[in-house]
Amino acid sequence: MSISKGILDVLEKSSWIRKMFEEGIQLKEQYGEKNVFDLSLGNPLLEPPKKFKEKLINLANSEEKGMHRYMPNPGFISTRKAIAENLNNEFSINVSSEEVIVTTGAAGGLNSVLKTLLNPDDEIIIFAPFFVEYLFYVSNHNGKSVIVKTDENFVPDMEDLKSKITTKTKAIIINSPNNPTGVLYPKETIKKLGEIIQEKEKKLGTEIYLISDEPYRKIIFDDSKYPFIFEYHDRSIVVTSHSKDLGLAGERIGYIVVSPKDKNKEVLFDAIIFSLRTLGHVNATAFMQKAIEDIQNESVDINVYKKKRDFLYKELVNIGYECVKPQGAFYLFPKTPIEDDAKFVQELQNHKVLTVPGRGFGLNGYLRISYSVDDWVLEGSITGFEKAFNSFN
Ligand SMILES: Cc1ncc(COP(=O)(O)O)c(C=O)c1O
Known part of the structure; x- marks a missing residue:
């Protein structure tokens, strides 16, 4: 193989990310886009001014x-x-x-x-x-x-x-x-x-x-x-x-x-x-x-992200998740109710909610949720968050 050993090593170590991504696509194919709640991507939702x-x-x-x-x-x-x-x-x-x-x-x-x-x-x-x-x-x-x-x-x-x-x-x-x-x-x-x-x-x-x-x-x-x-x-x-x-x-x-x-x-x-x-x-x-x-002093409507943060934070805390309330960006990083974050993310996936385990960001025991998604995705994800949480409590 003439590909750099360093790059092959990285691909091998990060193969779980690809696997998660592929499983997400499979879930969407199986149940339909509208029945899978994908909160795994840090893609901006809002359109430019x-x-x-x-x-x-x-x-x-x-x-x-x-x-x-x-x-x-x-x-x-x-x-x-x-x-x-x-x-x-x-x-x-x-x-x-x-x-x-x-x-x-x-x-x-x-x-x-x-x-x-x-x-x-x-x-x-x-x-x-x-x-x-x-x-x-x-x-x-x-x-x-x-x-x-x-x-x-x-x-x-x-x-x-x-x-x-x-x-x-x-x-x-x-x-x-x-x-x-x-x-x-x-x-x-x-x-x-x-x-x-x-x-x-x-x-x-x-x-x-x-x-x-x-x-x-x-x-x-x-x-x-x-x-x-x-x-x-x-x-x-x-x-x-x-x-x-x-x-x-x-x-x-x-x-x-x-x-x-x-x-x-x-x-x-x-x-x-x-x-x-x-x-x-x-x-x-x-x-x-x-x-x-000419638009250096403009931005997308930050209030849209704030409302999503408020909604999701409140729902997760009500369910019992421990979470630092963030003051910016469009992510939440709650503790997983079990130590094994990958296992918990898998459980969420079983309930058709896609997130990323904290270990993908160098810290085990957490999960990253991107709320840069449409409201129907946020609202639809809550049942899955609740069921997954309760399956370990
Ligand atoms: C913390 C952080 N730094 C840098 C980047 C890369 O930003 P850009 O798309 O502008 O290259 C990202 C993208 O998600 C990010 O989250």
């Missing part, structure tokens, strides 16, 4: 020459300016277009940043539970993932973090609101993270980046305030996308912002662009860059 579609039509009809050619790798200056201006208005920060790079989604951005930072065997700290792709993004660039625990509210366990920062630590990735827990890190957590990083940098004589992966930044509820990381650590990088907040996951459009306070920001910027180019992204698609320019 009206203004986005109008802009697309205008762009398609535009006579402007050169709109579809190569461009500078960080993207159109007008798009980068629009992003910077919007961030400055929203967070009272002071970034310029010189610190913004438009990317092919958050995934493209993260890979470019990790390629930029990592020497072989450097370590990247990740908090469990985590978006599982981080492991692969880190190994793509010969780094090592170091997993740090979170507490009962899924915020970082600071003592565990302190014990795991070494001379090899290159960066710490945070993701808030979080996939899979939906938890939004409060300002105090980000402040504390900054303090710990700076203490360790001093003690170890190293430089550590804080990378904030924030594609759910605008999907927050209950008047929560988003603490922007630049205030708390100078060596920090924001990576985000419009996959969820504008419902454009399939269009692959996002951006990176490097902190204006980073004393190495120019070389960091050039290095990220080199990485982005040589990873084959070259630049984010021209059409999408133009399309998002």
Whole structure:
């Protein structure tokens, strides 16, 4: 077999995910789409704002020459300016277009940043539970993932973090609101993270980046305030996308912002662009860059996700599930009533409810539920959640 051993190993280890997915398809074929309640996918439900579609039509009809050619790798200056201006208005920060790079989604951005930072065997700290792709993004660039625990509210366990920062630590990735827990890190957590990083940098004589992966930044509820990381650590990088907040996951459009306070920001910027180019992204698609320019302050209707969270959270807690109430994203991450999360997810499947076991996110004993689904799916799933719970109680 001429396929990479590393990739074959990963396929083998993750074959259970494929199996689950196939079983889901089979269930839908057997019972009909309307009788299976699929809460397993993190796909945005809501359509992009009206203004986005109008802009697309205008762009398609535009006579402007050169709109579809190569461009500078960080993207159109007008798009980068629009992003910077919007961030400055929203967070009272002071970034310029010189610190913004438009990317092919958050995934493209993260890979470019990790390629930029990592020497072989450097370590990247990740908090469990985590978006599982981080492991692969880190190994793509010969780094090592170091997993740090979170507490009962899924915020970082600071003592565990302190014990795991070494001379090899290159960066710490945070993701808030979080996939899979939906938890939004409060300002105090980000402040504390900054303090710990700076203490360790001093003690170890190293430089550590804080990378904030924030594609759910605008999907927050209950008047929560988003603490922007630049205030708390100078060596920090924001990576985000419009996959969820504008419902454009399939269009692959996002951006990176490097902190204006980073004393190495120019070389960091050039290095990220080199990485982005040589990873084959070259630049984010021209059409999408133009399309998002005028809608930087828009988002899908967050209230729709909030209502779904409220409904599902209340129903699950009534049944008896233990669950942290999330303040953002579109996921719930309750405890499974038995330790074996895969077994419980199988039981839910027997009741035609599809979810993902916590172990798929590096934490056993939980299940991830995506409520980015139509109301009939949420409502229809409740009986299955109840029956599965009661079969172990
Ligand atoms: C936490 C997290 N980071 C990154 C991504 C990738 O986002 P994008 O589709 O913008 O590449 C996702 C997608 O689900 C995610 O949940």
